[in-house]
Amino acid sequence: MSSPENEKAFLIGVAHGNITKHVVDEHLDELSLLAETAGAVVAGRIVQNLDKINPKYFLGKGKAEQVINQAKELDVKLIIFDEDLTPAQIKNYMELADNIKVIDRSALILDIFKQHAQTRESKTQVELAYNQYLLPRLTRQWTHLERQMGGIGTRAGMGETQIEVDRRIIRTKISKLKKELESIEKERTTQSQNRKSEFRAALVGYTNAGKSTLFKCLTGSDVYIQDQLFATLDTTIRRVQLSDAQSCLLSDTVGFIRKLPHHLVASFRSTLKEVLDADLLIIVLDLSSPFMKDHLSTINSVLKDLDADKLPQLLVLNKADLVNNADRIRDSINAFPNSVAVSALESLRIDQLKNKILKIMEQNFQTVEIEIPYEKGKIISDAQEGVVVENREYLETGVKLTIRGNRTRIEQIQSALMP
Ligand SMILES: Nc1nc2c(ncn2[C@@H]2O[C@H](COP(=O)(O)OP(=O)(O)OP(=O)(O)O)[C@@H](O)[C@H]2O)c(=O)[nH]1
Ligand SMILES: [Mg+2]
Numbered sequence: 114m115s116s117p118e119n120e121k122a123f124l125i126g127v128a129h130g131n132i133t134k135h136v137v138d139e140h141l142d143e144l145s146l147l148a149e150t151a152g153a154v155v156a157g158r159i160v161q162n163l164d165k166i167n168p169k170y171f172l173g174k175g176k177a178e179q180v181i182n183q184a185k186e187l188d189v190k191l192i193i194f195d196e197d198l199t200p201a202q203i204k205n206y207m208e209l210a211d212n213i214k215v216i217d218r219s220a221l222i223l224d225i226f227k228q229h230a231q232t233r234e235s236k237t238q239v240e241l242a243y244n245q246y247l248l249p250r251l252t253r254q255w256t257h258l259e260r261q262m263g264g265i266g267t268r269a270g271m272g273e274t275q276i277e278v279d280r281r282i283i284r285t286k287i288s289k290l291k292k293e294l295e296s297i298e299k300e301r302t303t304q305s306q307n308r309k310s311e312f313r314a315a316l317v318g319y320t321n322a323g324k325s326t327l328f329k330c331l332t333g334s335d336v337y338i339q340d341q342l343f344a345t346l347d348t349t350i351r352r353v354q355l356s357d358a359q360s361c362l363l364s365d366t367v368g369f370i371r372k373l374p375h376h377l378v379a380s381f382r383s384t385l386k387e388v389l390d391a392d393l394l395i396i397v398l399d400l401s402s403p404f405m406k407d408h409l410s411t412i413n414s415v416l417k418d419l420d421a422d423k424l425p426q427l428l429v430l431n432k433a434d435l436v437n438n439a440d441r442i443r444d445s446i447n448a449f450p451n452s453v454a455v456s457a458l459e460s461l462r463i464d465q466l467k468n469k470i471l472k473i474m475e476q477n478f479q480t481v482e483i484e485i486p487y488e489k490g491k492i493i494s495d496a497q498e499g500v501v502v503e504n505r506e507y508l509e510t511g512v513k514l515t516i517r518g519n520r521t522r523i524e525q526i527q528s529a530l531m532p
Contacts, residue, residue: 140371225342235347241287248280319408356471
């Protein structure tokens with residue numbers, strides 16, 4: 114099996130319809146990062162203008178042959194299309210290209226997910242998405258390639274067990290994975306029920322925007338941070354202390370990307386929906402990226418797809434330390450009404466962010482007065498946890514407290530006082 118570290122790759126982008134060459138170039142920059150994250154070395158990129166998509170090779174036949182020949186000359190073993198290829202197109206390329214693998218963006222993203230999955234849940238999710246992607250693409254050539262070459266785009270799923278050429282086996286595998294996922298999800302739902310009484314915020318954003326770095330900065334928890342796409346696949350939930358009296362729960366989860374393969378969105382749907390069942394979405398954007406606005410629209414369309422577009426949002430413009438131009442920072446803050454510019458890496462303006470979260474949290478705060486008899490000493494101390502004590506008065510028979518806090522916490526305290 115070839116080592117993925119030295120897999121030389123060509124990237125192919127196509128300008129057609131209203132997609133200009135300039136846009137294709139930007140998309141290829143991103144594809145290049147994806148390829149590097151998967152372990153490839155990008156040896157070149159080809160941007161092709163097309164009036165009409167050729168059903169057989171996506172590109173015209175002449176161009177397709179030219180690309181393959183160029184690849185052979187430069188000892189390139191992997192060709193990656195930014196566009197989705199149909200199963201038939203992949204098959205045609207396999208016939209044309211001998212030992213050169215031709216894959217699309219979805220296969221590349223799936224490969225990265227496969228490499229980065231850590232827990233049983235994410236491994237099962239990725240495995241399911243991969244097998245669903247593979248099923249219509251399963252051909253003799255594919256299994257031949259997988260066995261002969263391995264590496265990027267063929268690593269996931271099959272490989273080890275050679276006889277899995279039969280679609281029936283893949284189908285059985287898919288239904289088994291689905292069942293397994295259901296049972297993992299059940300366990301997780303039980304755990305999450307216990308957190309319902311707390312204010313929950315979720316970090317959401319484009320991959321590599323700095324969500325995990327911000328998570329670490331806010332919670333002190335040592336999560337995995339890398340200058341890589343999809344470093345995080347699994348969700349982590351920790352507490353953030355927002356002020357002396359107030360805290361909330363914060364989650365860090367998988368990032369989004371343009372054209373996230375729909376099998377992956379489907380597999381991760383339940384995890385994502387649970388994370389997004391929050392009181393506040395903290396959208397993390399990379400202020401230093403020229404594509405920040407595109408990233409935001411990708412995020413919003415995934416959120417819409419997951420029915421989470423109506424939740425309160427707070428925009429965090431991260432990596433402000435990389436932007437030297439103060440005007441640009443100010444313009445961006447003005448352009449996005451509910452936003453704050455921070456540097457998670459250098460812990461800049463994190464207090465301002467915490468205050469903003471606190472303000473949103475306080476919108477659903479209540480202030481109540483309660484009287485607790487002195488003999489209920491434990492309740493007296495419990496009632497001052499997780500709330501702001503605005504006034505404390507010592508009466509003859511007990512303490513009168515004026516407390517302010519989130520509705521659920523106040524209700525908990527009140528019910529503890531019920532006879
Ligand atoms: N200069 C600078 N770099 C940052 C900042 N925040 C994060 N980074 C860097 O950006 C890269 C990605 O950071 P992560 O925190 O892993 O990003 P993420 O959004 O969790 O990414 P995925 O989990 O891969 O989707 C790392 O190299 C970080 O060190 C920041 O405020 N300033
Ligand atoms: Mg991360």
